[in-house]
Amino acid sequence: xxxxxxxxxxKKVQLLSGSRESGMLLETFDNVPTVKVENGYYEVMQKSxxxxxxxxxxRVPMANTNMLIQR
Numbered sequence: 001x002x003x004x005x006x007x008x009x010x011k012k013v014q015l016l017s018g019s020r021e022s023g024m025l026l027e028t029f030d031n032v033p034t035v036k037v038e039n040g041y042y043e044v045m046q047k048s049x050x051x052x053x054x055x056x057x058x059r060v061p062m063a064n065t066n067m068l069i070q071r
Contacts, residue, residue, distance in 0.1 A: 002026070004042055004060055006035045007070045013044050015060065020068065029057055035067065042067055 003016045003023055013032045016023030029046055033054060036043040042065060044058040 002060065002065050004035070004044075004065050004067045005070060006032065006044075006067065009071050013058075015058070019066075027058060037062075 001018065003018065003020050005014045005016070005020060007013075011030065011032050013027075013029045013035065014025060015027040017026055018024065029044055031047040031049075032044055033047060034045050036045060036056075038059075040063070041059045041061050043056050044060075045054045046057045047053070048055050
């Protein structure tokens with residue numbers, strides 16, 4: 001199991017292996033306006049510095065991922 005934490009105030013995402021209390025940090029992303037819920041996976045969208053567009057940077061399966069949304 002892994003944990004995806006999205007802070008909607010700081011626009012930061014962290015992906016941990018395991019729980020948020022004892023998990024190891026796998027990935028971190030800044031400038032994330034949203035995490036999309038797609039068919040079977042969560043898609044982390046990040047603002048591109050070049051043109052201000054939003055591009056997908058990570059997809060994780062819902063089947064083994066808990067997603068937490070913080071403010």
